[in-house]
Amino acid sequence: MIATLLFSMVINILLFVGPVYMLQVYDRVLSTRSLSTLFVVSVAAVAVVCLSGLIDFARSRILVRVGVSFDQQLSHAVFDKVVAAELQNAKGGSWQNLRDLDALREFVTGSALITLFDAPWSPLFILLCFLFHPIIGFVALVGAIIIVGLAVLNETLVTRRLKRAYSITHEAQTFANFALRNKEVVHALGMRGAVKNRWRGMHNDALGWQSVASDHGGTILAISKGVRATLQLAILGVGAMLAIEREISPGTMIAASILMGRALQPIEAAVGQWRLFVSARDAYGRLKELFAATPAAPPAMRLPDPEGHLRLRDVSIKPPGAEKPTVENVSFDVRPGEIVAIIGPVASGKTTLLRGIVGIWETCQGTVSIDGAALDQWDPERLGTFIGYLPQDVELFGGTVAENIARLGPIDEEAVVQAAKAAGIHGMIAGLPGGYDANVGMGGTGLSGGQRQAVALARALYRNPRLIVLDEPNSNLDHNGDVNLMNALQAARANGAAVVVSTHRLPLLQCVDRIVVMMNGRLQSYGPRNDILAQLGKAPAAPATPNVLPQAS
Numbered sequence: 001m002i003a004t005l006l007f008s009m010v011i012n013i014l015l016f017v018g019p020v021y022m023l024q025v026y027d028r029v030l031s032t033r034s035l036s037t038l039f040v041v042s043v044a045a046v047a048v049v050c051l052s053g054l055i056d057f058a059r060s061r062i063l064v065r066v067g068v069s070f071d072q073q074l075s076h077a078v079f080d081k082v083v084a085a086e087l088q089n090a091k092g093g094s095w096q097n098l099r100d101l102d103a104l105r106e107f108v109t110g111s112a113l114i115t116l117f118d119a120p121w122s123p124l125f126i127l128l129c130f131l132f133h134p135i136i137g138f139v140a141l142v143g144a145i146i147i148v149g150l151a152v153l154n155e156t157l158v159t160r161r162l163k164r165a166y167s168i169t170h171e172a173q174t175f176a177n178f179a180l181r182n183k184e185v186v187h188a189l190g191m192r193g194a195v196k197n198r199w200r201g202m203h204n205d206a207l208g209w210q211s212v213a214s215d216h217g218g219t220i221l222a223i224s225k226g227v228r229a230t231l232q233l234a235i236l237g238v239g240a241m242l243a244i245e246r247e248i249s250p251g252t253m254i255a256a257s258i259l260m261g262r263a264l265q266p267i268e269a270a271v272g273q274w275r276l277f278v279s280a281r282d283a284y285g286r287l288k289e290l291f292a293a294t295p296a297a298p299p300a301m302r303l304p305d306p307e308g309h310l311r312l313r314d315v316s317i318k319p320p321g322a323e324k325p326t327v328e329n330v331s332f333d334v335r336p337g338e339i340v341a342i343i344g345p346v347a348s349g350k351t352t353l354l355r356g357i358v359g360i361w362e363t364c365q366g367t368v369s370i371d372g373a374a375l376d377q378w379d380p381e382r383l384g385t386f387i388g389y390l391p392q393d394v395e396l397f398g399g400t401v402a403e404n405i406a407r408l409g410p411i412d413e414e415a416v417v418q419a420a421k422a423a424g425i426h427g428m429i430a431g432l433p434g435g436y437d438a439n440v441g442m443g444g445t446g447l448s449g450g451q452r453q454a455v456a457l458a459r460a461l462y463r464n465p466r467l468i469v470l471d472e473p474n475s476n477l478d479h480n481g482d483v484n485l486m487n488a489l490q491a492a493r494a495n496g497a498a499v500v501v502s503t504h505r506l507p508l509l510q511c512v513d514r515i516v517v518m519m520n521g522r523l524q525s526y527g528p529r530n531d532i533l534a535q536l537g538k539a540p541a542a543p544a545t546p547n548v549l550p551q552a553s
């Protein structure tokens, strides 16, 4: 950036070649009619112009590299912050901050920054106009003031509307993304018209604000161009008048006109590029907000690899954006080598609890700890490698089955196959065209719901995690899938893992050690499986009885 600033300085100094050349031609060459002087002066001027061009070329190449290095230094931090913000933000849409980084980089690398670096030279050029003659300086100064005034008008008339347009566009895009993710529902339920109307409502609203802003912006730009042309004429007219009065030479008249052009050019460019300035400034503001909203956690001391002893003490969890906790005062333990089931009616808080256990949602009271250390003492990235989590709604990443099971990291083939076998889907995967290299499509749409859930189970079991948290893992499974799941859980228990599993279905309970019953966000009862089932009036399930748990009461 410093090099760019220095280069801009040299380029601006070299801009004097125009006025100086005209002074020489008018006042020296024409008066002496000397062709040799004209030749020497012209060669010198062309040499300076070429040098200036070369420096300009170097300046733009430097800026491109500055942009790349800027991006390299910031993109990973911005990505981390966006993920953190998405977890905290109920409304979503933080991914737009990735675009903000692009907007800032484009500003840094594009012509707008050059304009910014050139702008401080304008006062110097205007000062020189004063040196030629105070009246010439006065015309230039008035011109500069008018153009700056237009820029201020632009800010007040255009910027506010652009901001509004941006925020509605953002909303419309988030809505469209969501609708497209649910395209099947939209199609099957004949919702396309309604969805389109909603999206178009927002889109048209944004377009309206954008059009008004562009209209005002265009008018101001046209006025500023007209002002500029008038000023050029005015300076020539005033120069001619002064030349007639013999106050200045004709050379000075032409030189002053060129100089004023140079003085006003960056100011006019700033008006033209105001929108870029504004969007870069807003992008910067939003990125600052993003960084302030997701402060970096102090580096956690590296704890020994966890054994998986999960402990919850008086835990309350409030989903992002919710007004009050949806899980309150829950306490229980899951020891390594133990399976605990979480059961309860719809909306009793099972998913919320599991999200709190794996740190997706923070606790607003109480502690979730693993091996005695609260979750915030663990580096989440490292802890994640010891955790197997299967969410309720499974979406796979676009990529191969193997990549998904290996959590998008380097593929440990042996571990991938082991996880698939543990989930009981090695045969199913082998039957896919391409086997482990079959591409599952974005979200896993190339697989059936049950296959997706089973692949996600294998992903959760990859590399024998110490704590396995499964949210209704059998909601899409058939009887075979259920048996595979139970085998997987029993193998994990034998392997010393702590397992927490939420379910609505009775057969799964036959392999668990203890049960937590949730009701209205509170722990209603907790104890050994048979005791809890007896309390609920359910005998331990016979192995092959597909059954659904009654509403706990």
Ligand SMILES: Nc1ncnc2c1ncn2[C@@H]1O[C@H](COP(=O)(O)OP(=O)(O)OP(=O)(O)O)[C@@H](O)[C@H]1O
Pocket (backbone or CB within 6 Å): 090, 319, 320, 321, 322, 326, 344, 345, 346, 347, 348, 349, 350, 351, 352, 353, 392
């Ligand atoms: N993101 C959220 N914001 C606000 N409230 C939420 C959010 N997610 C869940 N809730 C509320 O928390 C309560 C518990 O929901 P949760 O999903 O944990 O229940 P659940 O027992 O897993 O239900 P199900 O068996 O249907 O999956 C519900 O009343 C729900 O409305």
